[in-house]
Amino acid sequence: MTDTSASPQFVHWWESGVIYQIYPRSFQDSDGDGIGDLAGIERRLDYLATLGIDAIWLSPIFPSPMADFGYDVADYCGIDPLFGTLGAFDRLLTSAHERGLKVLLDFVPNHSSDQHAWFRDSRSSRDSAKRDWYIWRDPAADGGPPNNWISDFGGSAWTFDEATGQYYLHAFLKEQPDLNWRNPEMRAAMYNVLRFWLDRGVDGFRIDVLWHIAKAEGLPDNPVNPDYRPEMGEKLKLRQLHSTNQPEVHELAAEFRSLADSYGDRLLVGEIVLPVADMMEYYGRDRPGVHLPFNFQLVEAPWNAGFLRNMFAEYEAALPPGGWPNWVIASHDYPRIAARLGEAQARIAAMLLLTLRGTPTLYQGDEIGIGNVIIPPDRVHDPKELREPGIGLGRDPSRTPIAWDDSPHGGFSAAEPWLPLHMDWRTRNVAVQQTDPNSMLSLYRALLQLRRSEPALSIGSILLSEGSKHILAYQRSHGTSRLQILLNLSGTERCLPDGLGSGDLILSTLGSRPPDGWLRPDEGLILRLGT
Structure with missing residues (x-):
């Protein structure tokens, strides 16, 4: 067995809490335009409160031309009319707080929209006071881009500006020019953006592509990847x-943290898609970094008990002193759980995510088991799919609307939704699952209620058991309370290894039944062990 550090003496709200990601375009439409909005989210707050989560994270809601659906920000201190107004946001924030829910915003510091006033000024002249707020360079000797960097959406990461005769850098779309975090005036302006929202009462931020925001001095060519396919x-x-x-990013993360901490118990979640050793650096070096470097390991991990057991042990062992773990298994950028694993194992994944040590982040729609959604070619919106079609990188299937009931358009909107609903929405919706004790939604609610009532699950230590090839087993403990979690990652009945089947049943993913030393196909169990 592998043990981990004991529970912390002091618990922040985000350590014991559960975060729920909302993709605002696809949560609830209130005005009949087929696109979700802030008033729609406010309308569904009671659903979220009774679900049992503690905080909502909103994907970008700021003014934007929507080249990348909000991640191209044209005004960091406003609300896009598609979603409402600042007044609507304030009402949502107040209503969420009244229900005990925290609100996190998506902060996008690597780049703005090319329609942002800052970039329009920067682009107007080489002599612009904001020219250095972005990354401009002369052409290479052959007239081409300054270096070989490739955009994350394909093609060169540089676009030539005819008017000023230089290239500007964009790690993503050309409509998303990269900000220059080496410029102190730009940095100060972005810190004022954080203050603007913190002053309004937001509870923290998810920081988009944090690991991207610092570039190497001199912008040298990147090396060729010998393993490319x-x-x-x-x-x-x-x-x-x-x-x-780059090393400089840790100084920036520390400054973000210092600013957030000056407002009290606020949370910073940094998007970090890096190997574990590099990810751990974002907790901070000589001073604190972000509270939670987002841990995406479960998103693409092989669904194999032995692999997962080793992954959990290595992650726990790598955590720095005081570092709090976190887990995510789906998001607006990755396939839904049921699309990847199938519905039966999606129930196992729910139990896994909500019983591991650390802060879990749920993604909207996973709680009703939305699977893969086929997007017809004429309804594709994602620029990643449009630029590199046919290789499976498109994100539209993960961004489709929630079905709330079996009324027209699933109760999401009075109009045709901007993306199609899942095919089985008439039977797979919130209203149907709320009344079915064996539904995916009922399982999520039971798990969240248990997590809230059992400190062993929310803040306890974890002890990884050897299990077997197909069974993942671990204990969660706090004080005198000990819980055993047993997960069958296969579709075949499995005999439990000696010593792992004893205890009183608290919850099964497949309904109540007496423990008998076996796990049914695709079953997860939570047992209470004797003291």
Whole structure:
């Protein structure tokens, strides 16, 4: 067995809490335009409160041309009319707080929209006071881009501006020019953005592509990736050695943390898609970094008990002193759980996510088991799919609307939704599952209620058991309370290893039954062990 550090003496709200990601375009439409909005989210707050989560994270809601659906920000201190107004946001925030729910916003510091006033000024002249707020360079000797960097969406990461005769850098779309975090005036302006929202009462931020925001001095070429395969996407032709994860980013993360901490118990979640050793650096070096470097390991991990057991042990062992773990298994950028694992194992994944040590982040719609959604070619919106079609990188299937009931358009909107609903929405919706004790939604509610009532699950230590090839087993403990979690990652009945089947049944993913030393196909159990 592998043990971990004991529970912390002091618990922040986000350590014992559960975060729920909302993709605002697809949660609830209130005005009949087929696109979700803030008033729609406010309408569904009671659903979220009774679900049992503690905080909502909103994907970008700021003014934007929507080239990348809000991640191209044209005004960091406003609300896009598609979603409402600042007044609507304030009402949502107040209503959420009244229900005990925290609100996190998506902060996008690596780049703005090319329609942002800052970039329009920067682009107007080489002599612009904001020219250095972005990353401009002269052409290479052959007139081409300044270096070989590739955009994460494919193609060169540089676009030539005819009017001023220089290239500007964009790690993503050309409509998303990268900000220059080496410029102190730009940094100060972005810190004022954080203060603007913190002053309004938001409870923290998820920081988009944090590992991208600092670039190597001199912008040298990136090396060729010797392991590249076409299905990986064009960006991985090169190793992003100089364009991401630079030492200077940790100074910036520490400054974000200092600012957030000055407002009290606020949370910073940093998007970090890096190997574990590099990810751990974002907790902070000589001073604190972000509270939670987002841990995406479960998103693409092989669904194998032995692999997962080793992954959990290595992650726990790598945590720095005081570092709090976190887990996510799906998001707006990755396949839904049921699409990847199938509905039966999606129930196992729910129990896993909500019983591991650390802060879990749920993604909207997973609680009703939305699976893969086929997007007809004429309804594709995702720029990643449009630029590199046919290799499976499109994100639209993970961004489709929730079905709330079996009324027209699933109760999401009075109009045709901007993306199609899942095919089985008439039977797979919140209203149907709320009344079915064996539904996916009922399982999530039971798990969340148990997590809230059992400190062993919310803040306890974890002890990984040897289990078997197909069974993942671990204990969660706090004080005198000990819980055993047993997960069958196969579709075949499995005999439990000696010593793992004793205890009183608290919850099964397949309904109540007496423990008998076996796990049914696709079953997860939580047992209470004797003291």
